[in-house]
Amino acid sequence: MGGLLPLIEHGIKKPVWDCRMCGQCVLHSTGMTCPMTCPKTLRNGPCGGVREDGHCEVVPEMRCIWVKAHDRSQHMPLLPRSWREEFDHLRPPVNNALQGQSSWLNLLNGRDRVTPPGWAASEAHA
Amino acid sequence: MSPTSPNAFEVLCQTRTRPVVTAEFPSFDGGTLDDIRAAAEKLAPWVDAINVTDNPAAHAHASNTAMAIALTQLGFNPILQVVCRDKNRLAIQSDIVGVSMFGVQNICALTGDDVTAGDEPEARRVYDLDGPQLIKVATIMGTGMYLSGRKMKTAPHLFVGAVENPTAPPLEYRAERALKKVNAGARFLQLQIHYRPEQLEAFIAACVANGVAERAAILPTVCLTKAARALSFMNDSVPGISVPAATIERVATSVDPKEESYQLVRELAEHALSIPGVAGLHITDFRHDDSVRRLTEDLAIGPRFEEQHAHSA
Known part of the structure; x- marks a missing residue:
């Protein structure tokens, strides 16, 4: 098992x-967007390096994971309200x-x- | 300064009897204690605390801890910047408790530019903690224990703050992120360099609405530069900073770009200080002349203007 x-x-x-x-x-608290795919593995929101177009500081061709997560946590259909609210929780160190x-x-x-x-x-x- | 009583910067952030002024200390790549003293003496009369950076833009320099200890021993008041990029939670905690024994109290937690922004992009990035987690860890240490719960011999007196970028996407989320940091323990927020007054205004308004501005001293940041080239460089190469084309153009086409660069910063600073909810100003200096002094004098802010504010209050 x-x-x-x-x-x-x-x-x-x-x-x-x-x-x-x-x-x-x-995942449920981050708009069904995995924070471990952020190059900095940030679990508490976007760093200050997000580009003007919303793309990643590290991987310019990629949309910032947290821009995506924030957007989805607010707009994704069928996401329970408690999950949306958890977006703002402070997630502990991995x-x-x-x-x-x-x-x-x-x-x-x-x-x-x-x-x-x-x-x-x-x-x-x- | 006794290591257990609040330092002048902390007191001012709490009382806000006048605008708080902080500035960034230059990076060092060797030299002596005399060089550190000379650089600090140029800044200290005009500011309330001096930020020592932690490998800014992912370039190795003399360590943040060494510089903070040096400044403290020389009688200055440093703010120790700590980034999450280079060290894991063990190393970060030992740095903080170590400097606290020398009387360093102010800690500013940052995520940190990625290694790809620096000159050693092959380096392993760490990010064992993220920015908000680091704030919480430093705050926990201020209660006299490590993250593990293990007790310290004595609780260090720490005044913990952080940074936030009011002009990076998602703009509408930045004040909420600031709130997360304040809830984690941040009591001052030094903002990223900005060239977009309208975005700063919106951010501060949201921070007033959600209580951040009251619970933490918000210090917007301006950057003293000499020429349009510096602005273009920041726009193109510094993560999280965008400079409007019209702003670059204004400096580039002026008869005296050096003076125009100063006037631009003066306007940005004046505007920032006029926003309700702003507690002061953070200054970064790439001019390396007497502009920090000039700016604080022109705006009548900083320790030299203590009495004037006391009288007008």
Whole structure:
């Protein structure tokens, strides 16, 4: 199961979203646009280098992932409102230990929501 | 300055008794402490804090931490810029706690230009944290613990800020992104160099509406240049900066491009300071003459004008 599930997940999500198998999927909160395809792997919005035409600082021929994500989170049909609202949430640092794992499994067992204790403490505090 | 009490820049960002003025320190590629002192003495009388950059435009220079420690030891007040491009979360945290032991308090978190903007595009880009995450990590460190939750011996006094670009797409999202940064702990926001007053106005208005302008000191940025070529260069080569063709034309066709460049910046600065919600000004200087002094004097801003503001208040 541990070996098969990531394969199945990758087989589906790679062609559709260019999934990078970070193992902690946030697609639903980013307008169904994978932030790990941003050359800087930014998970909290666009950097300041976005070109005037909305294209990427690093890959000029590519539309900025976050320009796309922002647009889609607002306008994509059938996206639940709670998902749209999650766009503005502060997503924690990537847990690099989950790379390559199935995010479906990590969603079910809650591992994708575990944050470092310092982060968790400050969230509890806020 | 005691490492545990707020520094003058922090106090001013909070009280806003007069406009806050910051400026960018030049990059160093060798030299001595005397060179650092000489450069700081040229800037310090006119500004409230000095930004030390972190490998700007993805070019290696003397490290941000070394420069910030030097400035602090020489009696100046630095703002340590930290970018996410070059170091992972471990290295960034050790840098911050390290400089804090020398009395460096002001931290400005940036995503950072990509390695492809620099002269070593073959380098591995890191971005283990992103800008908003870095703000939060620095804020957590100010409570006396690392991201891991491990306690420090003493909590460093940190005043954390960030940057935002009011003129990069998606324009309508930039103030929300600023809010995300303020929610993460940013208490000052130094903006990207701008040449589009109308976009700055829209951004500030949105920051007033969503509370950012009240919770963080917003400092728009102007860039002192000498010629139209510098403007064209920024427009073509610096990620996230666009300069209207008419602005470049204005400088290019003037009888005295150097003076016209100054007047352009003066107008941009004057306009920025006139917008309700703006707390001050950040100045970058590629002229390397006495223009920082001239600008702050012409606008009557900065530490030299403390008393005047006290009287008029």
